[in-house]
Amino acid sequence: MEWETVIGLEVHVSLSTKSKLFSGSSTKFGAQPNTQASIFDCALPGTLPVFNEEALRMAVRFGVAIGAEIGKRSVFDRKNYFYPDLPKGYQVTQLDFPTVGKGALTVTLADGREKVIGVTRAHIEENAGKSLHEEFSGMSGIDLNRAGEPLLEIVSEPEITCAEEAVAYLKKLHTIIRYLDISDAIMAQGSMRCDVNVSIRPKGATELGTRAEIKNINSFRFVEKAIHSEVARQQEILEDGGRIIQETRRYNADKDETSSMRSKEVANDYRYFPEPDLLPVVIDDEYIAAVTAQLPELPDARKARFIEDYSLSNYDAGVLVSSRELAEYYEIVATSSGDSKLAANWVSQDLLGLLNKNNWEIADSPIQAERLATLIARIKDNTISGKIAKTVFESMISDESDVDAIIESKGLKQVTDSGEIEKLVLEVIEKNPAQVQQYKDGKEQVIGFLVGQCMQLSKGKANPAQVNELLREKMQ
Amino acid sequence: MINSTVAEISAALAAGDISSVEITQAYLDRIATLNGELNAFITVCEDSALLAAKAADEARANGLDSPLLGIPLAHKDIFCTKDILTTCGSRMLHDFVSPYNATVVERFNDAGTVLLGKTNMDEFAMGSSNETSFFGDVKNPWNTEYVPGGSSGGSAAAVAADLCAMATGTDTGGSIRQPAAFCGVTGMKPSYGRVSRWGMIAFASSLDQAGPLAKSAEDAALMLNVMSGLDKKDSTSIDRPVEDFTASLNQPLKGIRIGVPKQHFAEGLSREVEQAVSAALTEYEKLGAIIKEVDLTNSHLSVSAYYVVAPAEASANLSRYDGVRYGYRCEDPVNLEDMYKRTRSEGFGEEVKRRIMIGTYALSAGFYEAYYRKAQKIRRLIKDDFDRAFTEVDVIIGPTSPHTAFKLGSKSDPVSMYLEDIYTIAVNLAGLPAASIPVGIANGLPMGMQIIGKYFDEAKILNVAHQFQQHTDWHKQKSPAITAANGES
Numbered sequence: 001m002e003w004e005t006v007i008g009l010e011v012h013v014s015l016s017t018k019s020k021l022f023s024g025s026s027t028k029f030g031a032q033p034n035t036q037a038s039i040f041d042c043a044l045p046g047t048l049p050v051f052n053e054e055a056l057r058m059a060v061r062f063g064v065a066i067g068a069e070i071g072k073r074s075v076f077d078r079k080n081y082f083y084p085d086l087p088k089g090y091q092v093t094q095l096d097f098p099t100v101g102k103g104a105l106t107v108t109l110a111d112g113r114e115k116v117i118g119v120t121r122a123h124i125e126e127n128a129g130k131s132l133h134e135e136f137s138g139m140s141g142i143d144l145n146r147a148g149e150p151l152l153e154i155v156s157e158p159e160i161t162c163a164e165e166a167v168a169y170l171k172k173l174h175t176i177i178r179y180l181d182i183s184d185a186i187m188a189q190g191s192m193r194c195d196v197n198v199s200i201r202p203k204g205a206t207e208l209g210t211r212a213e214i215k216n217i218n219s220f221r222f223v224e225k226a227i228h229s230e231v232a233r234q235q236e237i238l239e240d241g242g243r244i245i246q247e248t249r250r251y252n253a254d255k256d257e258t259s260s261m262r263s264k265e266v267a268n269d270y271r272y273f274p275e276p277d278l279l280p281v282v283i284d285d286e287y288i289a290a291v292t293a294q295l296p297e298l299p300d301a302r303k304a305r306f307i308e309d310y311s312l313s314n315y316d317a318g319v320l321v322s323s324r325e326l327a328e329y330y331e332i333v334a335t336s337s338g339d340s341k342l343a344a345n346w347v348s349q350d351l352l353g354l355l356n357k358n359n360w361e362i363a364d365s366p367i368q369a370e371r372l373a374t375l376i377a378r379i380k381d382n383t384i385s386g387k388i389a390k391t392v393f394e395s396m397i398s399d400e401s402d403v404d405a406i407i408e409s410k411g412l413k414q415v416t417d418s419g420e421i422e423k424l425v426l427e428v429i430e431k432n433p434a435q436v437q438q439y440k441d442g443k444e445q446v447i448g449f450l451v452g453q454c455m456q457l458s459k460g461k462a463n464p465a466q467v468n469e470l471l472r473e474k475m476q
Numbered sequence: 477m478i479n480s481t482v483a484e485i486s487a488a489l490a491a492g493d494i495s496s497v498e499i500t501q502a503y504l505d506r507i508a509t510l511n512g513e514l515n516a517f518i519t520v521c522e523d524s525a526l527l528a529a530k531a532a533d534e535a536r537a538n539g540l541d542s543p544l545l546g547i548p549l550a551h552k553d554i555f556c557t558k559d560i561l562t563t564c565g566s567r568m569l570h571d572f573v574s575p576y577n578a579t580v581v582e583r584f585n586d587a588g589t590v591l592l593g594k595t596n597m598d599e600f601a602m603g604s605s606n607e608t609s610f611f612g613d614v615k616n617p618w619n620t621e622y623v624p625g626g627s628s629g630g631s632a633a634a635v636a637a638d639l640c641a642m643a644t645g646t647d648t649g650g651s652i653r654q655p656a657a658f659c660g661v662t663g664m665k666p667s668y669g670r671v672s673r674w675g676m677i678a679f680a681s682s683l684d685q686a687g688p689l690a691k692s693a694e695d696a697a698l699m700l701n702v703m704s705g706l707d708k709k710d711s712t713s714i715d716r717p718v719e720d721f722t723a724s725l726n727q728p729l730k731g732i733r734i735g736v737p738k739q740h741f742a743e744g745l746s747r748e749v750e751q752a753v754s755a756a757l758t759e760y761e762k763l764g765a766i767i768k769e770v771d772l773t774n775s776h777l778s779v780s781a782y783y784v785v786a787p788a789e790a791s792a793n794l795s796r797y798d799g800v801r802y803g804y805r806c807e808d809p810v811n812l813e814d815m816y817k818r819t820r821s822e823g824f825g826e827e828v829k830r831r832i833m834i835g836t837y838a839l840s841a842g843f844y845e846a847y848y849r850k851a852q853k854i855r856r857l858i859k860d861d862f863d864r865a866f867t868e869v870d871v872i873i874g875p876t877s878p879h880t881a882f883k884l885g886s887k888s889d890p891v892s893m894y895l896e897d898i899y900t901i902a903v904n905l906a907g908l909p910a911a912s913i914p915v916g917i918a919n920g921l922p923m924g925m926q927i928i929g930k931y932f933d934e935a936k937i938l939n940v941a942h943q944f945q946q947h948t949d950w951h952k953q954k955s956p957a958i959t960a961a962n963g964e965s
Contacts, residue, residue, distance in 0.1 A: 039576055043796040045569065046556045046578055046675040048710050078792050080839070082816055089795020140812075142800065271839035273848055276681035276789055278711050 001239070002203040005231050006211075007160035007196060011173060013152045013183045014127065014191040015058045021126045021150035022049030022092065022278075029189065037129075037144035043087035048277050051076075055150040056281060058182040059099040059124050060291045062152060065180055065298055066119055068103025073282050074124070076275040081268050084142050085129035093125035093153075095272045099281070100152075105176070106300065107168040108318060117169050118157030125151050152182070158197065158208065163227040167220050170194060171322070175299050179324045187218045194223055198230045200238065209234075210244040214251050214258055226251035230258045302327055310340035319348045325362035326352075329369045336373030339380055346376060350393055366397050374403040388412050388460055415462045418470070421454075424462060425470045428453045439475055447471060478502050478638045479954065482547055482695040485641055489536065489546050496536075496546030499641075500529035500590050503548045507592065507639050510961060514615045516624075516634040518553050519561045520593035528590040535588060543698050545588035550640040552631050553594040554601055555581050555686070556675040560591075564677045565599040565609040565627075568797045568804045568823035578675020579707045580644060580686050587702045592640050595630030599825045600794065601651055601679040603627050604896035605887065608827040613884055616658060618921050618955035622881040625655030631689045632659040637958050642699055643689045648679050649782055650876075650900030652687045653912035657876035657924020660914045662941065662951060663689045664696050667932045668907035669714035672707030678793040680786035681712075683904040692951055693913060693941035697721035700934060716932060724935045725942040730764030732940065735869030739775040740899050746879040752916030752923045753875050756944065760873075763943060770865040770872060774857045778902035781858070783894055784838045784851035785905070791835030797823060830890060859906040866930050871940050874899055876912040876924035899926060909934045913941045914950040922953065 020027055023040040040047040056074075063070045075097040078090040100122035108114050129147035133140050154173065160166050174192065177185045185192040199211035214230060217223050229251070234244055249258040297305070299321045306317040306327075320330045330347045334340040351372065355365060375392055378384050384392060384407055395406050407413055415421060428450055429436055439446045447468065454467045477485060477499055488494045504522055511517050525548065532546035556562050556574035558581075563569045577585065584591075598608040606614040606629030614629040616622040617637035624633040628645030632655035635643050645652040647665035656663025664687045671686040678684060688699035701722065706715040736757065741750060757767055799805035799819030806822055809815030824832070838847035865872060876899060887893045903910045908928055915925035929937040945951050 042801055044556075044574070044576075044802070045562070045564065045572070045677040045796070046574070046673075048674055050709060050711055080792055080795060082795065082798060084798070084800045084812065087796060087801065088792075089798060090792050269841045271791075271836065271841075271844075273788060273792070273839055273844070276712075277678075 003200045003231075003235055003238075004203045004205075005161055005227075006158050006199050006201065006208055007162075007166050007227060008158035008211075009156045009160065009166060009169060010195040010197070011154045011156075011170065012193045012195075013154065013177055013185055015055050015124075015150040015152055016181070016183050017052055017054040017058065017150055019052055020148040021052050021055055021124070023148055025148065027149050031145055033132075033141070033143035033145060035145065037147065041087065041144050041148045043089075049092065049275075051278060051281065052150065055124055056099060056283070057291060058150075058180075059122065059152055060283070060288060061180050061182055061295065062122060062154075062177065063100035063103065064288065064292045065176055065295060066103035066105055068119060068122070069101035070283070070288050071097055071099050071101055072284065073097060073280050074099040075280045076278045077272045078275050080271045083128065083131075084140060085131045085144070085147065087129065087144060087147055091126055091128065092275050092278070094123035097280070098123035105169060105172050107165065107172045109164060109168055112314070115165060115168075117159050117165070120155045120157050122152050122154040125153055127151050163224040166196065166227055167224050170220055170223060172299075175322055175324075179296055179298055181296075187220070190218065193218060196223060196227060196230075198227060198234070199244070200231055200234045210246050212244065212246070212258070213248045215248055215261060217251055222251060222253050225253070225256055226258060229256055233258065296324075299327075306330075310334055310344065312340070312344050316344045316348055319352075320344060323362070329362055329365075332369035333373045333376065336370060337376035337380070339376055342376050342379065343373070346372060350390070354397065366400070367393070371396060371403055378403065378407065382414055382416060382463055383407065384412055384414050385460065385464060388414065391460075412461065415458055416466060418466065421462055421466050421470055424454045424457050425467065425474055428457065429471075429474055436475055478506055478641075480641075481691045482544070482641050482698055483692070485547055486543050486545075486698075490541060496529040496532040496548075496590060497526060499546070500525050500548045500592070503592055503638075503640055506637075510637055510639060513620060514617060514633050514637055514639070515612050516595055516614055516630040516637065516639055517550065517593045518563055518565070518596050518611045518630070521560060521591055524560075525590050525592050532588050532590060540588070542587060544584070544702055546590060547641050548590040548592045549584060550592050550595045550631060550634050550643040551581060551584075552597055552628050552643065552645050554597060554646050554677045555594075555644060556677070557581050557591070557594065560594065562594065562677070563611065564601075565597040565611060566824065566828070567610040570610060570804065572803050574675075576675060579672035579709065580703055581675065583702050583705075584644075589702075595628070595634050595643060597630050598627035598651075599828050600677070600790070601627040601646055601648055601684075602790070602827050602831055604650065604654055604893055605882070605884075606630065606655070607884065608825055610825060615884070616881050616921070617958050618660065618881070619957075621883055622921065623658065623884050625658035625877075625881060627651040627655075628663070628689060629655045629659075632656050632661055632663065635659070635661045635689050635691060636955070637961075642691070642695055644686060644699075644703070645689045646676060646679075646684055646686050647900075647904065648683045648685075648786060649904050650897035652689060653876050653900050653910060653924065653926060654897060656689055656912040657914075657922065658881040660917075660922030660924075660951075660953060660955075661689055661691060662693050662696050662911065662913045662945075663687065664700065664911040664934070664937070665903065665909060666700060666704065666934055667714075667909040668904075669712055670716075670909070670932065670934065671703045672705075672710040672713045674707055674709040678789075680789040681793060682789060683782075683786055685904070693911070693938050693945055694722060694725055696911065697725060697938045697942070700938075714932075719935055721935050721938055724939045727939050727943075728764065729760065729940065729943050732765045732871070733869040734760055734765045734767050734940075735770035735865050735872040736767055737770050737772045737775065737865070737872060737874055739772050740874030744878050744895075744898070745875060748916070748918035749875045749877070749879060749923050752918070753873070753925050756915045756925050756948075757873065759944065759947060760940075763947065768869055770869055772858075772861045772865060772902065774854065774861050775902050777854045778858055778905055779894055779898055781851040781854035782897075782901045782905060783834065784847045785855065787831040787835030788838045788848050788851075789835070791832045791839065794824075794828070794832055799823070827890070855905045858902050862902075862906045862908060862928075870930075871936060872928040873940075874926050874928075876900065876926040880918055880921035880923055903928055907931065909937055911937050911941050913944065914953065916950055917953060920955075922950075
């Protein structure tokens with residue numbers, strides 16, 4: 001039987017507010033356990049929440065960025081369950097009236113196809129603390145630094161049909177969130193986490209199959225692998241005549257398989273009800289308009305502008321806008337160097353190659369945008385050839401000095417003196433009589449070989465265009 | 477002087493007739509004599525009280541003067557007090573010392589009051605008789621075989637027995653007004669949002685409100701002046717200017733329209749309470765008031781709605797008492813579930829557990845619509861009833877409780893206990909202010925009259941209460957036993 005997959009994603013993003021959602025505690029990453037836990041965060045008797053409006057602004061910012069309906073009256077609810085790292089015994093979240101309603105994301109797939117994936121809603125909620133089981137023998141440690149940090153939970157429609165689409169959706173979400181500067185969205189640090197709902201059904205069926213929820217996946221690659229392995233598992237069960245149980249599963253990357261986390265028997269009844277300690281959050285059109293006015297240029301708009309203003313291909317533009325920092329870097333290189341296409345090649349290939357190889361972020365790059373622009377400018381003004389530029393680029397990684405100084409000190413300056421070049425050309429013509437004859441007999445492509453010989457002789461420094469021209473002249 | 481009102485003590489302090497240290501010592505002596513029998517205090521802060529009194533006297537010597545400077549008071553043990561035990565009447569918090577002060581506590585401290593101690597209460601404010609406290613029953617000073625009412629029973633008894641000049645309480649369904657009625661003192665529940673809930677241990681967040689228990693309406697006004705006002709730490713506290721509640725106390729009542737809800741004079745009301753309230757209404761008519769009957773059509777639904785909403789909120793509010801971070805933890809838990817189960821089974825008393833169960837049930841999947849949602853709708857209807865009535869009248873007056881205090885141990889059935897608050901609960905559901913003032917004595921026990929006002933119209937209630945107290949002396953009546961202990965004749 002042929003199967004089709006239906007995937008829905010729930011993404012938790014830590015909003016990068018300075019203080020927590022309902023208390024003044026700092027949200028700085030990496031502090032000593034429980035040093036960022038106030039009396040409210042510890043749920044001391046008598047303490048009350050005060051809503052951090054910065055979280056609201058960030059949620060609305062996200063909402064307008066994805067063209068979503070904005071809840072003008074959002075209501076917080078209590079979600080009740082017991083766990084030691086949940087100090088109040090309930091999590092404050094938004095159930096029926098989220099701040100962000102229906103919206104959509106457009107993703108571009110590997111084959112160039114575009115797909116619109118619906119966002120059902122995005123709601124604000126508080127994070128739980130952390131339970132540490134390893135370090136304390138026979139006991140568990142509780143760290144409440146994270147408890148009460150603001151999260152935005154973004155729920156997609158079940159419109160994703162394969163792992164590739166899921167990853168494309170996540171990457172797009174990641175890009176937008178980074179553009180909006182509302183979260184670090186670093187999956188490895190947990191500031192972006194993903195729960196994946198997967199079900200399969202016979203191809204063409206209209207009813208959804210029973211889904212499994214794979215919790216807390218912390219990298220794009222694992223999302224992809226977890227979906228593949230879960231789909232295979234479900235397919236095998238169904239094809240053997242079995243049934244899928246609705247349950248929560250976890251993905252084990254080492255074994256590349258999902259396994260059951262909790263069974264239905266202990267399923268929680270969260271007993272949601274409106275949080276009486278907080279008033280509904282009411283905003284008006286003016287507020288939404290103000291947030292909209294402050295939106296930065298978003299990736300789709302920037303991509304269109306790059307194609308238009310810098311004559312880039314759809315693909316190159318897509319790569320360059322995939323992160324805000326990269327796009328900003330590129331734009332400096334393009335405008336300062338005066339050659340947007342050359343800049344695109346250097347940024348998307350050489351620079352990205354360098355960063356990926358070393359696992360660096362743009363901010364870590366030893367080659368700043370202005371320096372790369374100078375390098376490209378030197379190709380443009382014939383100071384160096386494109387090939388020599390690669391050597392200079394390599395030097396620039398460890399040598400912080402000025403681009404021109406590097407070219408000078410390494411003697412890489414292109415030879416453009418026609419006297420010098422004429423010497424090279426004559427020497428090559430003399431050493432290669434057979435090839436010269438072939439050229440004269442009309443075998444045009446031999447010119448490439450002869451240019452190559454000249455370049456070799458000059459250790460790459462001769463201006464190839466000049467060499468080419470002079471060779472032809474001398475062989476006439 | 478210990479049987480004087482705050483206003484009188486304040487005047488004596490200002491005149492230099494007495495020092496704060498002296499009056500504080502007098503109350504401490506009184507507590508030492510009577511608390512063993514009454515059990516009104518859980519904690520007495522003798523040393524810190526005398527230090528605070530000394531500081532108040534010094535401040536006065538340095539030219540400072542304010543109405544409550546140096547006045548000894550007691551806080552209900554539901555308010556967090558820094559470095560002082562805060563138990564909420566529960567084994568769960570029997571050893572809990574708060575690292576911070578409730579806003580109410582902070583405001584009284586700033587006003588220069590002297591904290592004598594923390595008063596006994598029903599566990600987590602759940603009860604109408606003060607019999608659910610982990611620290612034992614409080615006795616009614618008028619007759620120690622009787623309950624003082626609850627949940628602010630310790631505060632009401634302390635004020636009535638002159639163990640303090642004034643006390644704070646909290647009122648979720650009648651917990652200030654009913655003990656005020658049973659003990660013969662003046663108590664007031666302000667409008668929801670008038671007084672900050674920060675540091676006041678939550679029972680039912682949407683209903684809880686702190687208020688004064690005092691010897692007169694004037695004293696209650698003086699206390700409310702200090703307690704009220706916006707607090708950014710409580711999102712439900714309301715940003716309204718705090719008026720001087722003493723300013724309009726003496727306004728004449730000529731032409732004031734008093735509503736009398738027929739539902740509050742129906743079946744179940746004892747004859748003596750009915751007679752006392754009727755006599756009071758006659759007194760008001762003499763003062764020029766116009767009495768009108770009003771219809772609170774849905775008031776019969778209030779107890780049912782309340783016993784869904786309040787336990788539902790409580791079931792979540794009390795989840796934090798899990799033995800993990802503070803408070804009671806069971807001995808030698810074998811695992812997490814065991815710790816939760818035994819900590820909460822052993823740490824909470826029967827009534828608290830009953831309400832957690834009711835609330836948990838009411839919020840459960842499949843029951844939410846039928847209970848919680850419906851109760852919220854009823855709440856709306858009850859509020860509409862009051863809104864309608866208040867288009868015709870300025871205040872609403874009726875009995876606080878259907879009868880006088882009952883005997884300790886006499887009500888074993890929870891539902892009959894819940895019906896104790898039949899006249900008071902609707903006020904909480906509607907978020908309105910209301911006071912209870914002494915209105916008579918029957919069988920040697922005091923009776924209370926409830927005065928309900930419009931939202932944020934505390935000043936009018938206090939005016940109506942004060943005028944009654946200017947023309948009658950029910951609020952000055954003392955239990956013969958107390959009078960004897962005072963060494964008076």
